Amino acid sequence: xxxxxxxTWLRIVIGLLACLVAxxxxxxxxxxxxxxxxxxxxxxxxxxxxxxxxxxxxxxIANTRDLNVPDLDDxxxxxxxxxxxxxxxxxxxxxxxxxxxxxxxxxxxxxxxxSERAQDWSPEELxxxxxxxxxxxxxxxxxxxxxxxxxxxxxxxLRALSDLTPAAYGQLAAGNAPQETADVDALVTAGxxxxxxxxxxxxHGSESAPPTSDLVPILSGQSPAALxxxxxxxxxxxxxxxxMEPVAGQLSEDRIGAIAAYLSSRESLAYAGTxxxxxxxxxxxxxxxxxxxxxxxxACDSCHGGSARADYPRLNGQSAVYIRAQLQLxxxxxxxxxxxxxxxxxxxxDLSEGQITDIAAYYASQPVFQYxxxxxxxxxxx
Amino acid sequence: xxxxxxxLACLALLAGCAGEQSAFSATGEEAISTLRLTWILTIGSVxxxxxxxxxxxxxxxxxxxxxxxxxxxRMVTLGGIVFPMVVLAILLIYSFALLRAGPASAGAAPLNIxxxxxxxxxxxxxxxxxxxxxxxxxxxxxxVGETVRLELTSADVIHSFWVPAxxxxxxxxxGRTNALTLKVTAPGIxxxxxxxxxxxxxxxxxxxxxxxxxxEFAAWLEREAAPAEQSLPGEAEFLRAGCGACHTVRGTxxxxxxGPELTHVASRQTIGAGILQTTPENxxxxxxxxxxxxxxxxxxxxxxxxxxxxxxxxxxxxxxE
Numbered sequence: 237x238x239x240x241x242x243x244t245w246l247r248i249v250i251g252l253l254a255c256l257v258a259x260x261x262x263x264x265x266x267x268x269x270x271x272x273x274x275x276x277x278x279x280x281x282x283x284x285x286x287x288x289x290x291x292x293x294x295x296x297i298a299n300t301r302d303l304n305v306p307d308l309d310d311x312x313x314x315x316x317x318x319x320x321x322x323x324x325x326x327x328x329x330x331x332x333x334x335x336x337x338x339x340x341x342x343x344x345x346x347x348x349x350x351s352e353r354a355q356d357w358s359p360e361e362l363x364x365x366x367x368x369x370x371x372x373x374x375x376x377x378x379x380x381x382x383x384x385x386x387x388x389x390x391x392x393x394l395r396a397l398s399d400l401t402p403a404a405y406g407q408l409a410a411g412n413a414p415q416e417t418a419d420v421d422a423l424v425t426a427g428x429x430x431x432x433x434x435x436x437x438x439x440h441g442s443e444s445a446p447p448t449s450d451l452v453p454i455l456s457g458q459s460p461a462a463l464x465x466x467x468x469x470x471x472x473x474x475x476x477x478x479x480m481e482p483v484a485g486q487l488s489e490d491r492i493g494a495i496a497a498y499l500s501s502r503e504s505l506a507y508a509g510t511x512x513x514x515x516x517x518x519x520x521x522x523x524x525x526x527x528x529x530x531x532x533x534x535a536c537d538s539c540h541g542g543s544a545r546a547d548y549p550r551l552n553g554q555s556a557v558y559i560r561a562q563l564q565l566x567x568x569x570x571x572x573x574x575x576x577x578x579x580x581x582x583x584x585x586d587l588s589e590g591q592i593t594d595i596a597a598y599y600a601s602q603p604v605f606q607y608x609x610x611x612x613x614x615x616x617x618x
Numbered sequence: 619x620x621x622x623x624x625x626l627a628c629l630a631l632l633a634g635c636a637g638e639q640s641a642f643s644a645t646g647e648e649a650i651s652t653l654r655l656t657w658i659l660t661i662g663s664v665x666x667x668x669x670x671x672x673x674x675x676x677x678x679x680x681x682x683x684x685x686x687x688x689x690x691x692r693m694v695t696l697g698g699i700v701f702p703m704v705v706l707a708i709l710l711i712y713s714f715a716l717l718r719a720g721p722a723s724a725g726a727a728p729l730n731i732x733x734x735x736x737x738x739x740x741x742x743x744x745x746x747x748x749x750x751x752x753x754x755x756x757x758x759x760x761x762v763g764e765t766v767r768l769e770l771t772s773a774d775v776i777h778s779f780w781v782p783a784x785x786x787x788x789x790x791x792x793g794r795t796n797a798l799t800l801k802v803t804a805p806g807i808x809x810x811x812x813x814x815x816x817x818x819x820x821x822x823x824x825x826x827x828x829x830x831x832x833x834e835f836a837a838w839l840e841r842e843a844a845p846a847e848q849s850l851p852g853e854a855e856f857l858r859a860g861c862g863a864c865h866t867v868r869g870t871x872x873x874x875x876x877g878p879e880l881t882h883v884a885s886r887q888t889i890g891a892g893i894l895q896t897t898p899e900n901x902x903x904x905x906x907x908x909x910x911x912x913x914x915x916x917x918x919x920x921x922x923x924x925x926x927x928x929x930x931x932x933x934x935x936x937x938x939e
Contacts, residue, residue, distance in 0.1 A: 528863065543857065
C-alpha cells in the first residue's frame with residue numbers, strides 16, 4: 237500500500253511546527269527524568285567539551301571591540317593588577333608557585349592556569365573576558381560596573397604573568413603589605429588573616445612606603461569624614477570600583493570608622509616615580525585651583541583646600557594620573573550617584589581636557605596633605 | 619450686554635500696560651520720546667483713518683455739494699498727494715531727530731557701567747568708581763538726571779537687555795560690546811528682563827533698576843564699594859562649604875567669579891536674579907529649593923548640608939547688607 241502525500245506549503249509548515257514541539261517536549265522530558273547528569277565530577281562528554289570551547293572562543297572573538305589600549309608595560313598598571321589578582325583571582329586560577337587549590341580544581345570547567353593560558357588572547361579579548369566574565373564557567377564579571385578603565389590593570393598584569401617567578405610574583409602581589417607571616421602560632425590559633433583583601437597599605441602607601449601605583453590615591457592624612465564617605469560608598473556599591481568594592485564589602489561600619497580614624501592620623505610617603513610635569517601646566521593649574529577660570533569653573537581650593545569642610549577630600553600630593561582618571565570618570569557620569577558626587581559632577585561638566593591636565597599637574601606637585609596640620613585659610617600652600 | 623462685558627474685560631486688560639516693566643510707564647528719556655512718537659503715530663493714524671472713511675462715506679452718499687467738492691481734481695491733488703507727503707515728511711524728520719536725539723549727544727562725560735549677561739544672571743560693574751571698579755549683580759542703580767552709558771556684553775550666549783521703562787532692548791552678543799545710553803528723569807524702581815532666549819532659565823533672568831537722586835547714588839556706591847563686615851556669624855560655614863568657589867564676598871577669602879558677587883547681597887531688592895524678594899525667609903528658601911524655584915540654574919545642590927549649616931549660611935547672607 238502506498239500513501240500518497242501531496243506536499244503543500246501549509247503541510248510543510250505544520251510538519252515543521254510538529255517537529256519543533258516534539259523537540260521541546262523531548263528536551264523537557266530529558267530534563268524531567270534527570271537522565272542527563274550535571275555532576276561536575278563527571279566532566280562533559282568529549283563532543284560537549286569541544287562544542288562549549290568552540291562557542292566560548294567564538295563568543296569572545298565576536299564580542300571584542302577595538303579599544304584604546306593603554307601602555308600595558310606600565311608598572312603602575314601591573315602592580316595594581318597583581319595586588320587584585322592575588323586577592324581576587326588566584327584562589328581559582330592559581331598563581332606562580334601556587335597551584336589551583338583542590339576545591340577549585342574540582343570545578344567544571346577547571347579554571348585555567350593563567351600563567352600559561354592568558355597568552356592565547358589579545359589585550360582587547362582579555363579586557364572583554366575580565367570585564368564581562370563568562371557564563372556557565374563560574375567566571376564573574378568585573379564588580380565595578382562601567383569601570384572599564386580599571387580592567388586594564390588586570391590585562392597588563394595577565395600579560396606580564398607568564399614571565400613571573402614565584403618570588404617576583406610574591407613581591408608584586410604583596411605590594412607594601414608584609415608578605416605572608418610565618419607566625420605559626422597565629423596560624424594555628426587564629427587561622428589565616430580573615431581579611432586578605434583589606435590591607436590598605438598593600439596598595440595605598442604608608443609611612444614607610446609610597447603607593448604601589450600612581451592609579452591609587454594616598455589615604456593617609458585625609459580627614460576621617462572623607463575616608464568614611466568613600467569607604468561607605470564603595471561598601472554600598474554607590475561608588476563603582478572592581479578593586480575597592482570587594483575590599484569595602486568585607487568591612488563593617490565600625491571597622492570603616494576605625495580605619496578612617498587610623499589612616500587620617502598617619503602620614504604617607506609621596507609617590508615614587510612622578511611623571512615629568514610642565515611648570516606652565518602647574519602654574520595654570522594653580523590659577524584654576526585658586527580662582528577658577530573666570531567663566532563657569534569653580535575654584536577647586538574653596539572645597540579641596542585645607543580649610544574647607546572635612547567631608548571634602550583634599551587633593552594636595554595625589555598623583556596626576558589618579559586625579560585625571562577620577563575627573564574623567566566624573567565627566568562620563570560614573571560618579572554622579574551620591575550627594576557629593578552629584579555636586580562635583582556639575583563642576584566637572586565645565587572642565588575641558590586641558591584644564592583636567594593642568595589641575596592634576598598642580599595638585600600632584602604639592603606636598604601630601606596632612607589633616608589637622610596648620611593650613612593657610614584660603615587653602616593651598618605657595 | 620455681552621458686548622459691554624467684553625469692553626469692560628478689554629479695559630481691565632489695559633491695566634497690564636502699566637507697572638514696573640512697561641514702556642507705557644516711561645521714565646527714561648529714550649522711552650519717553652519713543653512713547654511720545656507712539657502716541658503721535660497712533661492718534662495721527664486714527665485721525666487720518668477717520669478722515670478717509672468719512673470721505674468714502676460722503677463719496678458713496680447722495681449727490682450734493684460735498685460730493686461735488688470731493689470730485690474736484692484740486693481735492694485729489696491736495697488730499698491725495700500734498701497731504702500725505704507733508705505728513706510723512708514731518709514724521710520722517712521728527713523720527714530722524716528722535717533717533718539722533720537722546721542723551722548720547724549730551725556733552726558731559728557719561729557714567730560708565732558694564733553689564734554682562736551670563737546664564738542666567740547679570741554681572742554689573744560700576745567702572746567709574748574712584749577706588750576702582752565695583753562689582754555687583756542682578757541689580758542696577760543709576761543716578762537720576764545723569765547720563766549713564768551701559769556697556770553690554772555676554773559671557774556665553776546671546777542675551778538681550780531690556781528695561782522697557784527706560785529704553786528699547788539691546789542684544790548682548792558674545793565677543794562684542796554694545797552700548798546703551800540712558801538718562802532717567804524720575805526716581806523709582808523698575809524691572810528689566812532678558813529678552814533673547816538664552817537657555818533653560820531664560821524666563822527667570824530678570825533684574826531691578828533703581829534710579830536714585832545723584833547724592834543718594836553717590837552715597838550708595840560708596841557703601842557698595844566697601845568690603846563686607848568680617849567674621850559675621852555664619853561666615854565660617856559659608857567658607858567651609860565652598861561657596862567662595864563661585865561667589866565673591868569682598869573682605870573674605872571668597873573670591874569666586876563663576877556666580878554672582880554677594881558682598882552686599884542683602885541690600886539688593888531681589889535674590890536669584892529678580893526671582894525672589896530679598897527677605898530672611900527667602901534666603902532660606904533659595905538655599906533649600908533653588909532648583910525648583912529657578913529650574914536649570916547653574917548653582918549645584920548641596921544635598922549633604924545639615925539644617926544647621928543652611929541656617930548659618932542663610933544668617934550670614936542676610937547680614938551682608
